[in-house]
Amino acid sequence: MPLTTTHDVTVLLIEDEAEIRRFLRTTLPPYGYRLYEATTGAEGLAQATSRNPDIILIDLGLPDMDGTEVIRQIRGWGTIPILVLSARDQEQVKVAALDLGADDYVTKPFGVDELLARMRAASRHAARAASDGVESTYTFGDLRVDLGRRQVFVSGKEVHLTPIEYKMFATLVRYAGKVVTHRQLLKEVWGPLHVDEAHYLRVYMRQLRNKVEANPAQPRHLVTELGVGYRLRTE
Ligand code: CA
Numbered sequence: 439m440p441l442t443t444t445h446d447v448t449v450l451l452i453e454d455e456a457e458i459r460r461f462l463r464t465t466l467p468p469y470g471y472r473l474y475e476a477t478t479g480a481e482g483l484a485q486a487t488s489r490n491p492d493i494i495l496i497d498l499g500l501p502d503m504d505g506t507e508v509i510r511q512i513r514g515w516g517t518i519p520i521l522v523l524s525a526r527d528q529e530q531v532k533v534a535a536l537d538l539g540a541d542d543y544v545t546k547p548f549g550v551d552e553l554l555a556r557m558r559a560a561s562r563h564a565a566r567a568a569s570d571g572v573e574s575t576y577t578f579g580d581l582r583v584d585l586g587r588r589q590v591f592v593s594g595k596e597v598h599l600t601p602i603e604y605k606m607f608a609t610l611v612r613y614a615g616k617v618v619t620h621r622q623l624l625k626e627v628w629g630p631l632h633v634d635e636a637h638y639l640r641v642y643m644r645q646l647r648n649k650v651e652a653n654p655a656q657p658r659h660l661v662t663e664l665g666v667g668y669r670l671r672t673e
Contacts, residue, residue: 446472450491452482479503513539519560536619559615615672
């Protein structure tokens, strides 16, 4: 449904592929997005500082520098939501981009619905981060989480999580709607010395799903992003 925002949200697109730029130029404005375009990393960095956009969409393979370098530099001074537009075979680069502070990614070719959903999620997360400490209760379908009181409810009934399970769940809640990489999750829950222990995640994710999912074999809330990480679904 077009025109879901009351004022234009500014988007900076850093992308050298003319076809993608053309697609977004026609697709985004009807939804209330104002698009600025850059075709190189240097131009993207310049526009990011001069325009201070509400959200940045970035391709990782840019002609003058790696997109991950652009992300690293932007994260040096700002928290603007960054969404990566990545090719299917860029698994490692995609993970590196997320670890550097990109908020999420969409894989090319992407549909406009998916892109818009990811953009909304990234913006929501940025708004939530800005109001940190003000609100602490979140609802996702039959799940309710109170981060202030460290309580989790499934269909109104409180479930008891172990400290590790809770830490893992709370991390996914803080990044709700966004993919959290294996490394990010390991770092937040077990600390920086354990970022390579991916098997911890499989064990604890199984336990967590058993407690909060109606059907743990087909999770509705805690979804796996294959080869990348996990995401708490917000819709
Ligand atoms: Ca490219």
